[in-house]
Amino acid sequence: xxxxxxxxxxxxxxxxxxxxxxxxxxxxxxxxxxxxxxxxxxxxxxxxxxxxxxxxxxxxxxxxxxxxxxxxxxxxxxxxxxxxxxxxxxxxxxxxxxxxxxxxxxxxxxxxxxxxxxxxxxxxxxxxxxxxxxxxxxxxxxxxxxxxxxxxxxxxxxxxxxxxxxxxxxxxxxxxxxxxxxxxxxxxxxxxxxxxxxxxxxxxxxxxxxxxxxxxxxxxxxxxxxxxxxxxxxxxxxxxxxxxxxxxxxxxxxxxxxxxxxxxxxxxxxxxxxxx
Numbered sequence: 001x002x003x004x005x006x007x008x009x010x011x012x013x014x015x016x017x018x019x020x021x022x023x024x025x026x027x028x029x030x031x032x033x034x035x036x037x038x039x040x041x042x043x044x045x046x047x048x049x050x051x052x053x054x055x056x057x058x059x060x061x062x063x064x065x066x067x068x069x070x071x072x073x074x075x076x077x078x079x080x081x082x083x084x085x086x087x088x089x090x091x092x093x094x095x096x097x098x099x100x101x102x103x104x105x106x107x108x109x110x111x112x113x114x115x116x117x118x119x120x121x122x123x124x125x126x127x128x129x130x131x132x133x134x135x136x137x138x139x140x141x142x143x144x145x146x147x148x149x150x151x152x153x154x155x156x157x158x159x160x161x162x163x164x165x166x167x168x169x170x171x172x173x174x175x176x177x178x179x180x181x182x183x184x185x186x187x188x189x190x191x192x193x194x195x196x197x198x199x200x201x202x203x204x205x206x207x208x209x210x211x212x213x214x215x216x217x218x219x220x221x222x223x224x225x226x227x228x229x230x231x232x233x234x235x236x237x238x239x240x241x242x243x244x245x246x247x248x249x250x251x252x253x254x255x256x257x258x259x260x261x262x263x264x265x266x267x268x269x270x271x272x273x274x275x276x
Contacts, residue, residue, distance in 0.1 A: 002116045005067060009060055011053075012098075014085025014120035021072060022116045025082045025109045026060075028053040029101035032176060034190040040201040041238055043224065044174025048197075050106040051225040057108040064112060074111040082107055086120035089127035092146040093134045093178045098122040102185035124184065134178035140167050143178060161236040163271055168244035172237045173228065197223065203238065207253045210235050211260075232264040239272050248276050 002022070006013055012027040030049035036042050061071055079096040082088055088098040088105070095103040099122050128146075135143045142152035150156050154175035157164065179185055199205060200219050209216040210231050221229035228234070235257070242250060251272075258269045 001067070002064070002069065002112065002114070003118045005063060006060070006118075009056070011056065011060075012087065012120060012122065013118070014082060014087045015116050015118045016081050016085045017115045017117070020113065020115060021074065021111055022114055023074065023076055023081050023085075023109060023111045025076070025078055025085060025087060025107055026053060026057055027082065027087050027098065027101075027105050027107055027122075028056075029098070029105050029188075031189060031191045032104060032179070033193045036193065036201075037198055039203055040193070040198055041172040041203055041206055041241060042170055042174070043172050043201055044176055046104075046106060046174055046176075047224040047228060050108075051223065051228075053106050053108045054225065057110060061110050064110065070113040072111050072113060074109075076109050076111070078107040078109055081109070083123070085118075087122045089124045091128040091182070091184070092130070092148070093128075093143050093182070094148040095179065095182070097124055097127065097182075097184040099124045100187075102188045103179050103182060104185060104188045131183060133181040133183070137177045137181045139169065139175065139177055158237055161233055161240075163236075163240075163268075165240040165243040165275075168240050170241050170245045170247070172234075172241045173224070203242070203250055204253060206234070206238060207250060207257075210238075210265075211256060232262050232268075235265050236268050239268055243272065243275055251276065 014025055016023045028049050030045050032045050065071055079090055082096055083090050088096040090096050096105065097103045098105055130146060135145060140152045140154055142149050154171065158173055200223060209220060213231055217229045217231060239254065254269055254272055257265050260266055
């Protein structure tokens with residue numbers, strides 16, 4: 001019955017059993033943006049897909065509970081479980097690649113009591129042939145000869161939103177260099193950024209939303225999730241991105257935050273003004 005319910009949602013998934021618990025990993029593919037207008041904050045399409053999948057999996061979880069399944073909270077290494085269940089293969093850059101979608105995917109999970117069986121069919125025969133293309137393009141040497149150093153990865157550094165900016169190259173959230181060059185992604189076509197998303201990502205609009213607080217940031221939160229759309233978090237990243245490209249067009253808007261009620265935001269304004 002579990003597998004029948006899951007298939008009704010038309011989302012790729014796999015299940016893996018361990019000690020009377022079934023871990024279900026869901027996978028959603030996405031298309032990267034072809035380019036970003038010059039006035040737009042660079043936020044990878046990955047984060048939109050991740051938030052979309054998160055919402056859908058919450059819906060699935062509610063349906064499973066309504067049908068009598070006992071859901072348990074469990075921390076999973078999603079990529080490893082997904083590989084074990086046949087959704088894909090883990091590359092040396094630690095990205096999971098699927099035979100149809102490459103590594104342009106996002107993952108979420110649910111764990112339930114009981115043993116159920118379903119094996120996906122997304123593994124690749126040759127996961128990585130050490131072409132070293134990702135090593136060469138990684139902007140912060142997180143990848144080196146088949147090893148991955150998480151502390152150097154820009155996605156990881158952005159999650160910590162420390163006060164760095166020199167290697168950001170205009171990025172606000174995300175880095176896709178290793179995915180852009182990976183041979184496993186050649187079949188994934190980039191798309192033009194939808195106009196409604198470009199409007200939300202517009203720097204001036206983004207700063208105005210941040211100035212309005214959590215309520216003002218709702219359009220962004222609906223796209224990338226509440227956790228990513230926190231005012232101080234996204235302000236810090238947006239300012240870093242402007243400093244990295246010496247884009248001082250928005251200085252007067254940033255100065256408005258000098259009296260903001262958030263100490264973190266006020267400190268970031270001071271940091272910005274010292275570096276321009």
